[in-house]
Amino acid sequence: MPLLEPRPTPSAQMRLWSPLIAIGLTLLVGSLLFLSLGKDPIEAFGVFFIQPLSSGNGWSELMVKAGPLILIAQGLAIGFRARIYNIGAEGQLIAGALAGGGVAIACDGIDAWWVLPLMVVAGAIGGALWGAIPALLRTRFNAQETLTTLMLAYVASFALSYMVNGPWRDPEGMNFPQSIMFGDPALFSPWFEGMRVNASILIAAVASVGFWIFTSRSFLAYQLTVGGLAPAAARYAGFSADRTVWISLLLSGLTAGIAGVGEVAGPVGQLNLNISPGYGFAAIIVAYLGRLNAIGIVLAGLLMALLYLGGEAAQVALQLPAAITGLFQGMLLFFLLGADVFVDYRLRPRPKPVIA
Amino acid sequence: MTTIPPPFSSPPPGALRLELTGITKRYPSVVANDGVQLKVAPGEIHAVLGENGAGKSTLMKIIYGAVQADAGQIQWNGREVVIANPSEARRLGIGMVFQHFSLFETLTVVENIALALDEPFDLKRLAERVREVSTRYGLPLDPDRLVHSLSVGERQRVEIVRCLLQEPQLLILDEPTSVLTPQAVQKLFETLRRLAAEGVSILYISHKLHEIQSLCHSATVMRGGKVTGTATPSQETPASLARMMIGRELPVCEVPAYTGEALPVLTVSKLSMIPDDPFGTQLKDIDLEVRRGEILGIAGISGNGQAELLAALSGEAPGRAEAVKLVGLPVGHLDAGKRRKRGLAFVPEERLGRGAVPPMSLADNATLSAHAQGLVKKGFLRPKAAWEFAKTCIQRFDVRCGGPGAAARSLSGGNLQKFIVGREIMQKPIAMVVAQPTWGVDVGAAAFLRQTLIDLSRSGVAILVVSEELEELFEICDRIAVLAEGRLGPAVPKAHTNAEKIGMQMSGLFTSATDREPDHAAA
Numbered sequence: 001m002p003l004l005e006p007r008p009t010p011s012a013q014m015r016l017w018s019p020l021i022a023i024g025l026t027l028l029v030g031s032l033l034f035l036s037l038g039k040d041p042i043e044a045f046g047v048f049f050i051q052p053l054s055s056g057n058g059w060s061e062l063m064v065k066a067g068p069l070i071l072i073a074q075g076l077a078i079g080f081r082a083r084i085y086n087i088g089a090e091g092q093l094i095a096g097a098l099a100g101g102g103v104a105i106a107c108d109g110i111d112a113w114w115v116l117p118l119m120v121v122a123g124a125i126g127g128a129l130w131g132a133i134p135a136l137l138r139t140r141f142n143a144q145e146t147l148t149t150l151m152l153a154y155v156a157s158f159a160l161s162y163m164v165n166g167p168w169r170d171p172e173g174m175n176f177p178q179s180i181m182f183g184d185p186a187l188f189s190p191w192f193e194g195m196r197v198n199a200s201i202l203i204a205a206v207a208s209v210g211f212w213i214f215t216s217r218s219f220l221a222y223q224l225t226v227g228g229l230a231p232a233a234a235r236y237a238g239f240s241a242d243r244t245v246w247i248s249l250l251l252s253g254l255t256a257g258i259a260g261v262g263e264v265a266g267p268v269g270q271l272n273l274n275i276s277p278g279y280g281f282a283a284i285i286v287a288y289l290g291r292l293n294a295i296g297i298v299l300a301g302l303l304m305a306l307l308y309l310g311g312e313a314a315q316v317a318l319q320l321p322a323a324i325t326g327l328f329q330g331m332l333l334f335f336l337l338g339a340d341v342f343v344d345y346r347l348r349p350r351p352k353p354v355i356a
Numbered sequence: 357m358t359t360i361p362p363p364f365s366s367p368p369p370g371a372l373r374l375e376l377t378g379i380t381k382r383y384p385s386v387v388a389n390d391g392v393q394l395k396v397a398p399g400e401i402h403a404v405l406g407e408n409g410a411g412k413s414t415l416m417k418i419i420y421g422a423v424q425a426d427a428g429q430i431q432w433n434g435r436e437v438v439i440a441n442p443s444e445a446r447r448l449g450i451g452m453v454f455q456h457f458s459l460f461e462t463l464t465v466v467e468n469i470a471l472a473l474d475e476p477f478d479l480k481r482l483a484e485r486v487r488e489v490s491t492r493y494g495l496p497l498d499p500d501r502l503v504h505s506l507s508v509g510e511r512q513r514v515e516i517v518r519c520l521l522q523e524p525q526l527l528i529l530d531e532p533t534s535v536l537t538p539q540a541v542q543k544l545f546e547t548l549r550r551l552a553a554e555g556v557s558i559l560y561i562s563h564k565l566h567e568i569q570s571l572c573h574s575a576t577v578m579r580g581g582k583v584t585g586t587a588t589p590s591q592e593t594p595a596s597l598a599r600m601m602i603g604r605e606l607p608v609c610e611v612p613a614y615t616g617e618a619l620p621v622l623t624v625s626k627l628s629m630i631p632d633d634p635f636g637t638q639l640k641d642i643d644l645e646v647r648r649g650e651i652l653g654i655a656g657i658s659g660n661g662q663a664e665l666l667a668a669l670s671g672e673a674p675g676r677a678e679a680v681k682l683v684g685l686p687v688g689h690l691d692a693g694k695r696r697k698r699g700l701a702f703v704p705e706e707r708l709g710r711g712a713v714p715p716m717s718l719a720d721n722a723t724l725s726a727h728a729q730g731l732v733k734k735g736f737l738r739p740k741a742a743w744e745f746a747k748t749c750i751q752r753f754d755v756r757c758g759g760p761g762a763a764a765r766s767l768s769g770g771n772l773q774k775f776i777v778g779r780e781i782m783q784k785p786i787a788m789v790v791a792q793p794t795w796g797v798d799v800g801a802a803a804f805l806r807q808t809l810i811d812l813s814r815s816g817v818a819i820l821v822v823s824e825e826l827e828e829l830f831e832i833c834d835r836i837a838v839l840a841e842g843r844l845g846p847a848v849p850k851a852h853t854n855a856e857k858i859g860m861q862m863s864g865l866f867t868s869a870t871d872r873e874p875d876h877a878a879a
Binding site: 217218219220222226229230232233235236237238239240 | 670671672691692693694695696702704706709710711712713714715716720723724725727732735736737
């Protein structure tokens with residue numbers, strides 16, 4: 001007998017509370033973790049969550065990390081609403097970075113204002129094309145996008161590895177797997193001296209407003225949502241299921257591709273094997289933590305960025321391993337999914353024995 | 357109404373099979389059962405009569421242990437019991453046949469029965485017992501047949517036999533005839549009478565008054581969670597029972613004649629379709645024509661191609677262009693949205709999840725199919741227009757709900773159906789296809805819906821109704837055709853046919869039934 005039974009009416013309020021509960025549980029288990037490692041939890045959390053924000057540069061880094069997370073999560077959320085599970089945004093990010101980086105390499109030495117916009121457009125197209133492959137496989141052969149997007153993420157990663165080890169390797173790079181450093185026309189210039197925050201954060205901000213309007217007002221987003229909530233009702237209304245797949249995967253590929261350009265034309269400044277610390281995967285958590293809502297995603301993206309920063313600070317100040325960031329991300333997702341289960345289900349009470 | 361004491365109302369104490377006193381069950385928004393009393397004697401066939409939402413199902417679930425009452429006592433054979441779960445109920449000798457079957461289609465009859473047993477079994481011996489019990493009660497069943505090859509009536513037999521194997525002293529049947537042909541209903545009644553003669557008590561839940569009159573010894577009538585009276589059905593009239601059930605006169609539909617020109621609007625020719633679902637029904641050479649100002653009824657038991665035909669008509673399963681025509685133009689290849697734009701409205705059987713998106717508000721659900729009515733402009737939603745549309749629909753079609761902002765799933769079946777029918781009518785269709793218009797709908801709402809459809813047809817709309825309820829078809833339709841095993845019989849004016857002839861066709865006896873069809877053949 002299953003232990004869980006569906007609740008007759010899941011509480012809408014608890015659905016908003018569940019991310020906060022998940023954050024609380026993550027902190028709780030996190031303190032136990034710190035205790036067991038012999039660290040003072042209060043000090044550790046100070047290093048993790050307060051210290052990164054105690055300087056201007058810390059805020060700058062927060063924006064640098066939150067930008068791509070938010071941008072990718074906004075695109076993913078559209079698909080998740082329609083129950084199209086693109087979990088390979090990392091691959092689309094790499095595809096976008098390759099396309100944008102290719103433009104930068106081709107235009108090396110050209111000092112023109114259009115290089116950077118062209119890179120962004122190329123990245124958007126590259127990411128969208130990488131998303132188009134699973135869309136085609138799904139609509140044509142009914143191959144589950146959950147599998148194909150993930151597998152294509154590895155393909156993209158190997159393609160990147162091939163390019164920076166082969167055709168695009170910097171001839172003066174001492175055989176390191178990396179491309180040339182991009183010229184200034186191909187880079188987002190930092191806003192402040194010595195800090196890395198740049199105009200790419202504006203793309204994420206504009207996209208967030210755009211996605212907020214799109215999801216709350218457009219008929220297209222309505223159709224996608226209906227397709228996710230009640231596929232039979234979408235068919236009944238005559239909304240195309242194939243179109244839902246295409247739009248979901250193209251949009252999320254597009255945003256991930258732009259995020260990829262933001263990295264190579266921003267903090268990284270070239271193509272190499274470390275262009276993304278797993279933003280494409282972390283954005284999945286951001287999308288759900290933000291309740292697939294454009295505003296929620298902005299908040300969740302900031303939190304996730306803070307986790308990245310805190311993880312780095314913890315490595316330095318507390319000599320904790322780099323895995324601590326992934327551990328916190330994992331706990332957060334686990335507790336969020338767990339809390340969501342209990343929004344929709346409850347434990348089945350043990351039946352009382354017969355008194356007769 | 358006065359309460360007529362049933363013949364079994366006062367047997368000596370302790371002789372009652374089941375006695376419920378003061379059963380109360382509260383849900384957050386509704387009191388489903390409010391101090392319910394019920395007495396059932398051994399060998400008695402006792403009807404529980406009431407509209408949807410009257411609390412019948414909750415009461416039965418309490419007896420079967422699937423739901424726990426908040427207050428009240430259950431006396432079983434004279435001693436007080438607490439029934440914690442269904443397996444406890446079965447151990448006491450209570451069996452229940454549900455309205456919707458829970459059978460595995462890829463398993464055989466005997467395997468399905470074995471799965472439900474609480475004790476260890478030997479499959480061969482069990483098959484013997486199934487055969488023996490099923491013949492004894494006139495429910496012939498082959499234990500080795502796969503369930504997907506059984507008709508719905510046969511599947512119900514599996515459920516009944518499954519209960520009978522446990523040698524129950526009380527058998528609960530929830531709306532058992534909704535899936536049966538008139539002939540099969542008679543067979544079921546014979547079985548139930550035989551069981552009652554052996555001392556098995558039967559609780560028979562239904563809203564079909566004539567069935568209760570012909571079968572049941574006594575009846576408990578419920579309304580709004582309370583018992584409104586007990587009665588001896590044979591001494592009542594359908595009108596007096598209905599009054600007890602709904603608290604007022606049984607509404608009757610007015611069927612005026614159509615005076616306009618009866619031009620064909622929706623035409624289907626040589627429609628054949630192989631379903632995607634491996635257990636679906638193949639449609640074979642379906643021809644039909646619905647004209648302006650008429651309601652064409654399609655009778656038959658669900659599972660005979662109804663779902664496939666409806667999907668082919670609505671556009672949810674597009675096919676050959678020429679197979680379906682709307683005012684002479686081929687539309688068979690178009691999806692549901694495009695057909696709706698050309699004036700074909702559709703009301704599906706499943707209201708939640710198909711006709712409406714359950715967690716969305718009524719206003720948002722208006723946009724679902726009526727977006728072309730100014731609810732979307734340049735790709736953007738117009739929430740105010742949708743709100744107004746829903747509000748008008750709610751007022752015009754008497755939808756009882758919390759307003760346009762109420763979630764679709766918060767409405768009762770009847771009110772949601774009124775909303776969906778209203779939403780489709782407000783788009784001014786030229787043809788409308790309606791599946792099971794009053795399935796699971798209370799008597800008042802059903803009468804309203806039927807009258808709405810009649811009025812709509814008389815305004816010049818061609819309407820096709822697919823329904824399992826024969827009485828309903830006879831009440832509202834002008835012509836009736838039978839769909840059985842994926843074939844559609846000829847549409848006959850309702851004056852030239854009757855329930856018995858239609859029942860014969862439902863059983864798939866097309867050729868013999870149609871051979872006998874012409875009126876002069878009787879000579």
